[in-house]
Amino acid sequence: MSAPMSEPEPLSLPDAESTESWIQERTSSTLADVRAAADRLKASPPADALGVVRAWDDAMLALGSLAGMVSLLANVHPVEAVRTVCEDTEAALDRLRTELSQDADLYAVFAGLPEDEAAGLDPLAARVLAKTLQDFRRAGVDRDEATRVRLKEINERLTELDQEFSRVIRDDVRTVRVEPERLAGMPADWLEAHPADEDGLVTVTSDYPDALPARMFVHDADVRRQVTVASTNRGWPHNEPVLREMFDLRHELATLVGYPDWASYDAEVKMIGSGDAIPEFIDKIAAAAEAPMKRDLDVLLARYRQDVDSIPGASAAAISTADSLYYEELVRKEQLDVDSQLVRTYFDFPKVRQGLLDVTGRLFGVSYEPVSDVQTWHEDVAVYDVVRGEGAARERLGRIYLDLHPRAGKYKHAAQFDLATGVKGRQLPEGALVCNFSRGLMEHDHVVTLFHEFGHLVHHVLGGQGEWARFSGVATEWDFVEAPSQMLEEWAWDADVLRTFATNADGEPIPAELVEKMRAADDFGKGYHARTQMFYAAVSYWFHTERPQDLTARMVELQAAYSPWPYLPDTHFFAAFGHLGGYSSAYYTYMWSLVIAKDLFSAFDRADMFGPEVAARYRDKVLAPGGSKDAADLVEDFLGRPFTFDTYAAWLAS
Numbered sequence: 001m002s003a004p005m006s007e008p009e010p011l012s013l014p015d016a017e018s019t020e021s022w023i024q025e026r027t028s029s030t031l032a033d034v035r036a037a038a039d040r041l042k043a044s045p046p047a048d049a050l051g052v053v054r055a056w057d058d059a060m061l062a063l064g065s066l067a068g069m070v071s072l073l074a075n076v077h078p079v080e081a082v083r084t085v086c087e088d089t090e091a092a093l094d095r096l097r098t099e100l101s102q103d104a105d106l107y108a109v110f111a112g113l114p115e116d117e118a119a120g121l122d123p124l125a126a127r128v129l130a131k132t133l134q135d136f137r138r139a140g141v142d143r144d145e146a147t148r149v150r151l152k153e154i155n156e157r158l159t160e161l162d163q164e165f166s167r168v169i170r171d172d173v174r175t176v177r178v179e180p181e182r183l184a185g186m187p188a189d190w191l192e193a194h195p196a197d198e199d200g201l202v203t204v205t206s207d208y209p210d211a212l213p214a215r216m217f218v219h220d221a222d223v224r225r226q227v228t229v230a231s232t233n234r235g236w237p238h239n240e241p242v243l244r245e246m247f248d249l250r251h252e253l254a255t256l257v258g259y260p261d262w263a264s265y266d267a268e269v270k271m272i273g274s275g276d277a278i279p280e281f282i283d284k285i286a287a288a289a290e291a292p293m294k295r296d297l298d299v300l301l302a303r304y305r306q307d308v309d310s311i312p313g314a315s316a317a318a319i320s321t322a323d324s325l326y327y328e329e330l331v332r333k334e335q336l337d338v339d340s341q342l343v344r345t346y347f348d349f350p351k352v353r354q355g356l357l358d359v360t361g362r363l364f365g366v367s368y369e370p371v372s373d374v375q376t377w378h379e380d381v382a383v384y385d386v387v388r389g390e391g392a393a394r395e396r397l398g399r400i401y402l403d404l405h406p407r408a409g410k411y412k413h414a415a416q417f418d419l420a421t422g423v424k425g426r427q428l429p430e431g432a433l434v435c436n437f438s439r440g441l442m443e444h445d446h447v448v449t450l451f452h453e454f455g456h457l458v459h460h461v462l463g464g465q466g467e468w469a470r471f472s473g474v475a476t477e478w479d480f481v482e483a484p485s486q487m488l489e490e491w492a493w494d495a496d497v498l499r500t501f502a503t504n505a506d507g508e509p510i511p512a513e514l515v516e517k518m519r520a521a522d523d524f525g526k527g528y529h530a531r532t533q534m535f536y537a538a539v540s541y542w543f544h545t546e547r548p549q550d551l552t553a554r555m556v557e558l559q560a561a562y563s564p565w566p567y568l569p570d571t572h573f574f575a576a577f578g579h580l581g582g583y584s585s586a587y588y589t590y591m592w593s594l595v596i597a598k599d600l601f602s603a604f605d606r607a608d609m610f611g612p613e614v615a616a617r618y619r620d621k622v623l624a625p626g627g628s629k630d631a632a633d634l635v636e637d638f639l640g641r642p643f644t645f646d647t648y649a650a651w652l653a654s
């Protein structure tokens with residue numbers, strides 16, 4: 001069976017009124033098709049291994065594309081009924097995935113392929129087969145009946161625990177009540193929105209919009225301490241037994257399918273490869289960050305000592321988390337003076353959006369053609385075709401949807417979503433960016449976020465030109481996927497790049513000296529930031545591996561070993577450390593991919609960020625292959641050597 005090679009057409013989305021029924025129809029037909037494909041594979045599998053692998057990949061293409069689309073629409077569609085039906089579809093797809101992964105007869109079709117047949121597959125098809133068999137085994141499909149029943153129970157209970165853990169974090173809001181005069185330092189608009197109650201006190205909650213400015217700006221050290229203690233006790237004590245049960249069940253699951261512990265099970269399908277490599281990595285980063293941490297802490301401490309006599313219970317030897325954000329902010333303001341009001345005048349949204357397209361188009365050798373007259377889910381959404389070549393050689397690579405401004409009922413953060421999984425000649429890759437940026441002047445932070453998220457989108461499109469759905473787009477190991485986006489952030493920090501689109505109302509480009517100051521302010525604290533991250537990573541790893549009875553006691557030890565900040569008595573930050581749910585033992589991921597991002601970027605010439613040879617090599621060797629090779633091999637193909645830690649360490653030390 002060979003796929004037709006004519007260019008596939010993009011999706012055409014329905015209007016708002018018909019979306020609900022359109023999703024329902026697509027859901028029932030896709031579920032039926034995938035089930036039928038699984039049944040056909042079991043009843044009368046294709047005679048050849050390639051036919052088996054191809055049939056499975058086709059079914060997964062349908063399943064994955066629908067999953068991407070409903071996840072997007074559940075987060076952006078203005079009609080609530082559509083969002084609800086999309087959430088229902090997501091749950092139904094999850095159930096089907098679990099059911100298929102535990103179907104012993106289906107597994108037998110793949111496991112029973114004659115050896116010479118499997119050996120005759122081309123390398124990519126063989127890789128699809130190997131990954132498929134690995135998925136089945138990790139789900140425990142080849143274990144005895146009693147084990148499979150227990151695995152099912154564990155998975156169901158883990159889902160409940162994960163939901164409970166998140167719900168408690170979300171719902172547990174603590175409050176601190178203080179006299180208005182003790183809130184001096186808070187932004188004027190915050191104070192205006194928070195008048196005193198009848199008893200003359202103002203309520204400060206542990207939610208970010210209150211707690212973060214309070215910890216950053218309030219001059220009264222005791223108020224900062226109270227807010228910090230309240231914030232780092234959210235979820236406690238309720239979540240401690242929830243977490244202990246979660247760690248125990250994850251451990252049991254891993255051992256039932258043949259691994260020594262959860263971290264080993266989890267790391268097997270990641271770039272880091274083994275559980276043991278995680279604490280090694282944490283210690284390596286911690287060592288590299290030691291001197292840079294001390295350097296920046298000394299600056300903070302010097303400023304802190306000017307005030308220390310007026311801080312009750314303070315020691316001049318160390319700053320606690322109750323004061324760290326406040327003094328960091330003070331040092332930034334007093335010593336690294338960057339006027340954020342001035343910075344904003346150079347980042348007008350329409351120019352930034354065009355700048356992003358021009359910069360990435362030039363870098364990756366593509367152009368973006370605006371598409372009007374197509375249906376989208378909201379009038380704010382801008383649609384572009386991603387195109388390579390001109391005239392007869394013109395080739396449409398994919399389609400992107402940019403949904404970049406806030407509105408009611410929409411996802412609150414910034415993320416890239418898939419709309420269609422790309423497979424050459426079969427289906428065009430389509431994806432969306434969902435963000436919440438101002439329509440006017442933007443913070444530079446948001447410009448960096450835009451470049452970061454666009455990195456995922458361009459990876460989805462450029463990596464969506466291959467033969468297999470399994471490897472399409474951002475299909476690399478989970479601890480690698482942030483690296484291309486973290487690297488693309490560098491283009492939003494380069495003065496020469498910025499001057500091409502960051503111009504003020506008079507058309508003057510942002511001065512290089514200002515960009516230099518912005519970078520210096522951003523770099524301040526990178527050493528102690530790395531150490532804080534390694535403290536979190538150590539908690540995530542050792543809690544899963546050791547499963548301590550007293551989580552607080554173990555956390556205090558790890559804090560002493562890794563964190564720049566001493567333990568603040570009677571606090572239990574882990575109870576609201578939401579990443580213990582999603583990242584589990586792999587919180588190291590963010591730093592791991594940053595190390596690789598820095599190494600990837602070292603191949604580019606800072607004096608010529610658009611060097612065409614290196615940019616094309618990066619596109620073709622790292623992004624275009626999607627998940628068709630191990631990430632370590634993609635990086636080595638690009639760099640011409642295995643990745644190393646050196647560029648990151650040098651950056652940290654600089």
Ligand SMILES: [Zn+2]
Pocket residue numbers: 452453456482485
């Ligand atoms: Zn990202």
